Amino acid sequence: MTTEFWNGNRAAAEAARQARVQVVAAYPITPQTHTVEYLSEYVAAGRLDARLVRVESEHSALSACCGASAVGARTFTASCSQGLQLMSEVLYFASGMRFPIVMAIANRTLSVPVSIWADHQDTLVNRDCGWIQLYAASVQEVYDLVLMAFRTAEDPRVHLPAMVAYDGFILSHASEPVEALPDEEIRALLPPEPPHLRPLLDPNDPKQFGEVLFPDFYPDIEYKKHRALEESLEVMGEAFEDFHSRTGRRLSPVETHGCEDAEIVLVGLGSMMQTARHAATRLRAEGTKVGVAQVRVYRPFPDRDLVEAVGGARTVLVLDRDIGYGSAGMVYPDVTRALYHAPSRPDVLNFIVGTGGKDITPKTIERCVELGRHGYRGMSVFWPDARGPAEGIAYTPGVKA
């Protein structure tokens, strides 16, 4: 293993190179563009034997990936924000036809107002398109999760596409030490020619797929797709175990820090959960027992892991770097749904933080904990970053207690 000083885009590109991707089709968009630029450099330098398909839009990029995946190629793309939205239609084709495409996403907010900075709006509005969704909290995780995404997506028990999301700029452009594996190790982790990646499209064995399905059979296919995504959690667990034995790095669907005896547990996605860990250390030193649960696998949603992580905490604070307009943050309903059935049934409050790249500092986290500690019932969704009414804090009322 070597220690490199990589940014998130470089880590994603290196992992894709080491996975020996055969086809890459992508369209540039800030802050993802470097990922594909790095891959084109590798191809030009002879470090990667892949076909780079230049396309005129993201819709075409993912369509090209679908075609490549249909002939059995290991396929990779990258996008975010408006680009991901333009792909939206094809996202469902990829999962419906069960193509194990892997996509790196340098999270960026959706327009308008125009912003190039990070939040999770772009991937979260696409959470229900049948793709596996993984969220990285560090550059190391970007690298690790791209590898795990290929491994899980291509497993014959899963056969679904996977997105690896990492915060734009905060991770995509930030450099930090990354423990990289040697190429041979990746060859063992991701077999060169998985037998199940045999071509679906074969001139000698013509068949149709992605066809019309009448109502009688539709629910069967939907159920199978849904179950395959649910069951991918177990397959991913096996991949995480294998990865741990090879690298010593332990990955889990929900990573917990200090949750065992916590009174308040912070739950959320991405890099802000590391800042939350930083803040939690100080809060603990001051006597507030705070735990942090970083949801790394978001689709399928790891209900059981989350319930275990929260344990006996009386208050759960869900940090959403997004907003489901007219409802709450988008991670919040997943957490409340899982915890409704938990033995402890904690209070669950929601905080909308860091949208449009607003800096999430330890102070932001401390503010959330301060508000959460008082357990304002009937004020379930807080906006600590927004300019609020008289008392200085913006919130939406939620259900009155």
Add this chain to the structure above:
Amino acid sequence: MTRIETAPPPTIALREIRLVGRGGQGVVTAGELLGEAALLDGQYAQSIPAFGPERRGALATCVVRLADGEILLRCSAGAPDVLVVIDPTIWKLPPALLGLKPDATLLFNTTRPPGELPKRPQGRVGAIDATGIALAHLGRPIPNTAMLGAFAGATGLVRMESLEEVFRRRFPGKADGNIAAARAASEAILWA
């Protein structure tokens, strides 16, 4: 990446360095070079650039954090211990000076006398003609590597040998000029 084992690595608590310049001056590159050099020293490093959709000539900043162990902070705001201003025209710009620690060391690429420069109450302020040094050693007004040399000389937070090794890796064939510029700058700091 092989570490340079010439002396024990400096042991430091979390230190924050803010690099400020304009798009095109190598601010982001400077952050990467500094982080990589610290890594060679055996420290943990993180480099987070911040710039907008505007390009060449616009304000570009980069936060570099150094520590003995893993850094969990993922924000760009902080309380810098050191400010390195790479562009000679932005020495008065308020955003560059926001949030600095009261004892922060300030290093400016400027030909102004150091007494005219902004200063923190308990901190030092140094002036370096990094653009002049870059022109002399590189033939181009790219002052980022010279300012890194000044940073190493002024703070000791990164070793000059590590910077030089990173220049050799990053600029094969062109490292010598950058090394000479960095060394010259480290000895050309005028303190207020």
